[in-house]
Amino acid sequence: MNVLVFLIPVSLILGGAGLVAFLWALRRRQFEDPEGDAARILTDDYDDAPKRD
Amino acid sequence: MSLAEVPSPAACGACAAAPSGRDAAVATGTLLSLPHIHCAACITGVEGALRKVPGVNDARVNLTLKRASVDAPGVPVETLVAALGRAGYEAHELDAALLSGTGDRASRDLLMRLAVAGFAMMNVMLLSVAVWSGATDATRDLFHWISAAIAIPTLAFSGQPFFRSALRAVSAKRLNMDVPISLALILAAGLSVYETLQSGAHAYFDAALSLTFFLLGARFLDMRMRHAARSAAEELSALEVPRATRLTDMGEEVIAVAELRAGDLVRVRPGARFPADGVVSEGASEIDRSFLTGESLPVAAGQGDDVHAGEVNLTGLMTVRVTAAGQDTTLARMRDLVALAEGARTKYTPLADRAAAIYAPAVHLLALFAFVGWVWATGDVRFALNVAVATLIITCPCALGLAVPAVATAATGRLYRRGLLVKSATALERLAEIDTVVFDKTGTLTEGRVDPVGLAAHDDDTLAVARALAEASSHPLARSLAETLAERGIAAARVEGIAEQPGHGVEGRWQDRRVRLGRADWTEAEMLEATATYLDLGDGAHRAFRFTDRLRPGAAEAVGKLEALGVEAMLLSGDNAAAVADTAERAGLSDWRAGVRPDEKQQVIADLAAQGRRVLMVGDGLNDTAALAAAHASISPASALDAARVVSDIVLLGNDLTAIPEAVETGRAAVRRIRENFGIAAAYNAVAIPVALAGFATPLAAALAMSTSSISVSLNALRVRR
Secondary structure (H helix, E strand, O other): OOOHHHHHHHHHHHHHHHHHHHHHHHHOOOOOOHHHHHHHOOOOOOOOOOOOO | OHHHOOOOOOOOOOOOOOOOHHHHHHHOOEEEEOOOOOOHHHHHHHHHHHHHOOOOOEEEEEOOOOEEEEEOOOOOHHHHHHHHHHOOOOOEEEOHHHOOOHHHHHHHHHHHHHHHHHHHHHHHHHHHHHHHOOOOHHHHHHHHHHHHHHHHHHHHHHOHHHHHHHHHHHHOOOOOOHHHHHHHHHHHHHHHHHHHHOOOOOOOHHHHHHHHHHHHHHHHHHHHHHHHHHHHHHHHHHOOOOEEEEEEOOEEEEEEHHHOOOOOEEEEOOOOEOOOEEEEEEOOEEEEOHHHHOOOOOEEEOOOOEEOOOOEEOOOOEEEEEEEOHHHOHHHHHHHHHHHHOHHHHOOOOHHHHHHHHHHHHHHHHHHHHHHHHHHHHOOHHHHHHHHHHHHHHOOHHHHHHHHHHHHHHHHHHHHHOOEEEOOOOHHHHHHOOOEEEEEHHHHHEEEEEEEEOHHHOOHHHHHHHHHHHOOOOOHHHHHHHHHHHHOOOOOOOOEEEEEEOOOEEEEEEOOEEEEEEOOOOOOOOOOOOOEEEEEOOOOOEEEEEEEEEEOOOHHHHHHHHHHOOOEEEEEOOOOHHHHHHHHHHHOOOOEEOOOOHHHHHHHHHHHHHOOOOEEEEOOOHHHHHHHHHOOEEEEEOOOOHHHHHHOOEEEOOOOOOHHHHHHHHHHHHHHHHHHHHHHHHHHHHHHHHHHHOOOOOHHHHHHHHHHHHHHHHHHHHHHHO
């Protein structure tokens, strides 16, 4: 049963990482324009370097 | 209007008000609506065209919402719209102030709580499965402790919407569905912690968390759907950016209507709405008052006449001295009246609350009875408490909590795709109870446009001259006449020196005779008892062109279908009797009343309600707003005045009225499904309650009962979509 000592924290950390990533995306308004984001990947703009703020 | 194309249901995740960072800088700029963009090339095209305009710092397209936000301080909106027009994109300015971000923020908040609940549920469920498959002693206790450490903070965070709503209901001495839900959550968590402390076998952390997760999920979907409908309705209002042209010593300037003051001189072009109440100081024209009075015929107005905000100037350029602006206009005063009339509808108790009022006391008494019974029978308080809490959890608050939002989401989504924006949460339930529908005429049953009739009675010369004269005017009757004649292939006669006399008609010379098309007194013709325009060929004979209101497509069909559904239809209009009778006959309505003033409309609705009838009001004008607010349910077309759309439960995009009987049918189907869902939940309870009372319920049984009942309820709700 000693394996539990590793497995439980591992499962919690992995799940927690997913949760944190989702909350980050939500706060950064990544779900603002799902259709636009799907379309934007087809354009050549900013292919070489990201847009500067 | 292009907005009649229903935006995609996904058009809800976002809004104009951005709280921070770079987005905020863009959002403080101008918002444009781009109704026709649909692909990646459109995004680059629009952004490229906007960035080329001098003074534009940044532009960002949101394809989901079909909007662009432009950061361009000091650049007039017309320049941006024109630049996009040259690039081939239709654009309209949006009033950012009217696009509130509150619904969006609320749904993001709910989504965050949902995500946390989902994470916690998955982890706790894993641990619970281990316990159910036979973990014992120290391992079981450890798993319970970890579960508690995850579940308690999660419930405290994710359960807040339920706790808050339950607290509000209880402090108002009411019962809603959130009361039993909150109680089940708190008791389940409390008992589980106690059992864990005692190294007990049963903990209900997983049940409490999945209850939270499922219910939050249903609530989120319901809210998102209605938010999409509401933001589409808001966008209709935001498209009408209130601007006025003020005359000053320096010349004309375009300002926001809010800046208008009494005493200002404003110029109103043909086709524009008057921005404020005032007196005509210069110019003569005809005015469309249908929004205020329901009259379909334009009224002549000249120097010294009163005009009101919301009326439309039809033919001539006018200068108006403002007498009342902003909150003092007739329009605003009518709106305030409506706000007072609205109380009646808020008293409506939704089905879910009515069900909760029966369910909550029954379940809580049952749990209490189980507790007392087991203490009396065995003297074991801990076991009795376990049975009582198991009863509370197993009596399916989940299925009951899902019963309404799942159906509402499916039904609202179906109507949304059909072009009906359901704004109110209880609109579907109220719509289902309708037994009488009251239509307004002008702008609702009719398009607010007219068609000439009996053209065959005139000879070719008459028609040719009529077309030549009619083409020179922007008066609605002349426009309709010219269009119809053009469609019939009648060439215009050669009429020289055509000039429009605002408020009277059009005059010209044809074969050396003075010819006139216009009002009866001006052409010296005999006035007819119907909407008509008159032609004088200078030969002493008088010719009249009669017009009839153009029905909206599907008007007669909609009335027929409504009657087939057992709904009585009637027509209430402020227009004259002849016009109303004609429209009623063509739409297949036998019950009509003409010349009804706005307050009388409201009275008619109130009288019908006093007879025990549930009235659906369909109207578009300011004269309908009080009636719309007083009715049991209300629908207004997208072309309606802002004030009318705001008080309506449902906004109808597109032109086709057959959507109205469909909405009633969908409402009835939704209520049927909701009742079935309550039935399904009750059926599960009939099996589960005896088991729980007998003390045989385990956390595994509770989890199974909860999942199966929730799934059956959700599947049943999906049937509304067909």
